[in-house]
Amino acid sequence: MDRLDELAIFVRIVEDGSLVRAARRLRRSPPAVTRALAALEDRIGARLIDRTTRRLAPTEAGRNLYEQARAVVAGYEAATAGAREAPxxxxxxxxxxxxxxxxxxxxxxxxxxxxxxxxxxxxxxxxxxxxxxxxxxxxxxxxxxxxDSSLTARRVGHVRRQWVASPDYLARRGVPKNPADLARHEALLGTSLGAMDWSFARRRRGAPLRLEGRFRTDDIETRLRAVRDGRGIAQFLSYQVADDLAAGRLVRLLRAFETAPLxxxxxxxxxxxxxxxxxxxxxxxxxxxxxxxxxxxx
The missing domain is CATH 3.40.190.10 (Periplasmic binding protein-like II)
Structure with missing residues (x-):
């Protein structure tokens, strides 16, 4: 972290009276803001902020530095005001x-x-x-x-959770018509928390169904290969199987029971x-x- 950045963080701490609020305004983590203040105090050789039970307050050395630091930071921002037009x-x-x-x-x-x-x-x-x-x-x-966070979000679309199987598997084992039918099928599952619980719309308000598949893997490509090879039914995000569905390598199942898009x-x-x-x-x-x-x- 450069020294101008430390001064800018210090100015924000003084003006907000809180490390947490300063971190939020600066889009930094509270530990990063705390480290910047400690580094500046080490460099100055003086305590700059007193911590009370309700608020942070600058010491005398902190007040003197604040006036100078605020002018430096303001001058820097003015000098770079046109930088957004840079390449x-x-x-x-x-x-x-x-x-x-x-x-x-x-x-x-x-x-x-x-x-x-x-x-x-x-x-x-x-x-x-x-x-x-x-x-x-x-x-x-x-x-x-x-x-909920201080991040800025821009929505670009949505995906769905979809159940799929290969035509060969369905020819051998039959096509499930509802979630209860999955008890008679082989489920290809992930290994993460909740990966063995599939939720369904229209089934007791989306209550999950616990499955016990004989093959589990945390790797999506490996699970895709297994379902293409006819080893069972699996659930993927729609973008992960779009090409296979379009080519006929996989078949979409239980469409009426898919949950809301993500x-x-x-x-x-x-x-x-x-x-x-x-x-x-x-x-x-x-x-x-x-x-x-x-x-x-x-």
Missing amino acids: VRGLLRIAAPVQFGRRHVSPLAAHFLDTHAEIEIELLLNDRNVDLIDEDVDVAVRIGALA PVHLLTKGRAHRAPKIDVFLEFAASRLSALPVLHPD
Whole structure:
């Protein structure tokens, strides 16, 4: 963290009177703000903030530094006011779920690199929900309901949970007509928490059905291969099986019992002082992802 950044954080702490509020306004984590204050106090060699039971207050040294720091930060912001017209450049860190990232974000990122010669991209593929602030991510693709947060979300479509099986498997074992029929079938399951519980619309208000499949794996591609090979029935997000359904390699099952669609969003840390590269990529990605048929399943 550079010294100007430390001063900007210090100014925000003094003005907000709270480390938590300052962190929220700056789109940082509270530990990061605390570390910045400690580093500045070490560099100055004086305590800058007194902590009371109800509020943070600057010490005498803190008040003196605050007046100077506020002028420095304001001058910097004024000097860079026109920077948003600068060329799009720098490093973009983008996060996405593994399969969605491989199929849709990676080609999009490559195209963005082709059209912006001064951009670098780090694409982070992980099925957990990354913390944009703690992990310094600029843009993330998130599938599913969003928790309340200070992040800015832009919806680009939705996906569905769908049950599928191969034609060969269904010819041998029959086609299930309702969730209860699944007790007589082989279920191909994931290994994560809740992966063995399938929820259904119109079944006691979506109550989950506990299944005991003989083959379980945490890898989606491996599970896809198993269902294509006729080893059972599996549940996937609609974008993961769209090509197989279109080609006839898999058959969609229990459609009337599918639960509500899951929204797909692009997340960023907020609009305030956002770098031009993020805004440009956000528009680029949103327009292209929104046009994908797989994000508008029937």
